[in-house]
Amino acid sequence: MKIAALFLVSLALLAQHVQDEDKKKRNPAIGNPQAIAEGEKMFNSGCAGCHGPGGQGGRGPNLAFGRVMWHTLTDEQTFQLIRDGVPNAGMPPSSMPEEKLWQLAAYVKSLREPAAEAPLQGNADLGKEIFWGKGRCQGCHSIRGSGGKLGPDLSNVGGTRPAGYIRMAIVEPGSQGSKGFEKASITLKAGKKLDGVIKNRNNYSLQLLDAKGDLHLLLVKDIAAMEIAKDSMMPALGKALSSEELDGLVAYLGKQTVRPVELGRN
């Protein structure tokens, strides 16, 4: 998961200058919840066939997180691309009114923006109940000092990750990798057994966090054997939750940002 996070952050840095310039002349649809919702409807009926549900790619390119955007599109370029299409690649132009095109652009943009900047439709209050209740998320994850320590801290997840990423992490845990959170069982040459998650390791040392939250700084020369789980410790929640509950959980997590987000500020 960490690799993916770093990857996203470097993309974000690449895109920073473009985005800053962009914000100065931002169309009112960008970052507007109603406009994004309208854009999503249009996307699902007209674009998802090629670009996949949630813009995650199909016959057409992935528009969401994870895509290598060496030339990040500005708002204006996104708008123009939707309007003019890419006829050589099979994407048709659109004759929709400008307002509609901007709503679509707002949705596409929201796919790769941190969730806190791209307002979500789910019921965040319901999501909060799931997180702290039947989802048992808090057993491993923490938000602002409450909750477990073994899983990634989610205090800032909405401020750093797009909603699609959050959704995928819930539905397909480990799909983004689990570096820094691998479940492991270690036997020391001295006989002691330790269970926890591996924060980092190489051939010489290993840093393990156990379920009590204690760190164990181990030298590999002291280790007799280790088992590292292939799969994420996290249960997949896609089936355990209704779609309303899942939307709610994504919305709740999407709101988790250490710094308040000023929507529509620009």
Added chain:
Amino acid sequence: MAAPAQVKYEDILKSPNADWLTYAGDYKGTRHSPLKQITTANAGSLVSKWVYRVPRAQKLQATPLVYQGVMYMTAPNEVRALDARTGRLIWEWRDTRAKRSDVNRGVALLGDSVFFITSDCHLTSLHRKTGAVNWQVKYADSEKDGVFAAMAPFAAKDKVIVGVGGGDTGMRGFLAAFDANSGKEVWRFWTVPKKGEPGSETWGDYVEYGGAGTWLSGTFDPELNLLYWTTGNPWPDFYGGDRKGDNWYSCGVVAVDLDTGKLKWFFQFTPGDTHDWDGQSWPVLIDKTFRGEPRKLLLHPNRNGFYYVLDRVTGKFLQATKLNDLVDWASGIDDKGRPILIPDKDPSPSGTRACPGVRGGANWMAPTYVPATGYLYVVTVEQCDIYTSSAKKPEPKAGFSGGGAGAKPRDVGTIYLRALDAATGKRMWQYPMPGPAVAWSGTVSTAGGVVFAGDDDGSLVALDAKSGKHLWNFQMGEDLYAAPMTYSVEGKQYVAIATASAVYAFGLFEPAVSVEIPKGAPR
């Protein structure tokens, strides 16, 4: 090894030992460790144990902290926990939404929390084992208030103390204390009084954006319950015509009660400064016989080229001696602690040459005090600058500092590590550091009789504390802006320092032990 327990206030009172729990190692700013595995006899066998390259870093200035084998290191808006034996990353936290990116000088530890300040003045509490966020509070608006933060926060009892920089472009300095558990503000002490408040009469007509930054960590006397914090220049830096007077509480040291934030005393090194000689360089607190009488002293090498000794109970001035050879703005310091000015050394529109230069005789480069020698070890710069001034109406937060300073090409200057007899100020020895005079590194000392210092050419150097004799050096190949520190894990002593982009840890040579890949490990 497991890392249980919490960093208690009582633990910090005993730091440094195996751990290094504050920016200066202890509360008193001595940067002196009781560790003595590395000695003057074996320092020649030091080797590098590990290097951690901090991603994207270009100008690291932090002193890492170490608690029970975990090292906490910062870069601007970033904190990392490393395994202090191997340099391997345990966790990292990055505030990607910070609105500024300036330098950063480190964290504070208390309880299970790591305290850290972003460049845009957000005090952040992270869980020390995971980097999970406990809380974050914005204590100043970097855009509206014209301030930023570079300091390591300072934790004592149940409080975390923070300050601000920005005094070169007009702002109002302060110290603020926050409850370590809740992040609630407990008190705030302004280093520029409001118009009408005591001290405001020292500012001529101009008070509002007087500067007096608090950009470096302070020191603390637990028995007196007093924080000692140095203050920066009055603004505009190089033109004093609009702020005639001493300009309290700039260019001095304030003693403030930890519980209440009330001022106990103030001493000013450079009244009405016009050379940007911030008072920063933290006050070193020692108990020592001074002129035949046991006293609680405050030692302070200053940017203005003098070395001061004060009584830290009352703030009474005791003595000042020349720290630098190149000092030409004052012939000395009188018995009240005021400089005896030499005329025509103020900045002027056409330029006035004055010494020391703008970076000062001393600055925030960390000094160290060794009880066994009674010496204070100070990194000093011998240099002069041409100071210019502008009487333009000061506009705050617009990059205006009332003039400027710059050296003639041949005045590039030389950096020296100097050992001063702490009580008399007498120079006992000095170690010249040939180079381009760009380093801002500092010192650490150990009970093994060794003083470590970063030099002006990318080397960490070990010297005999008594004689200044060279014992060892290691070329790290980058400019140095951070001071070394020392710690111990499982009985092995390390010395660590950040270069411009990496953290290095050194220890005594040991032959390698072959490592077999354990059964079951992925291959």
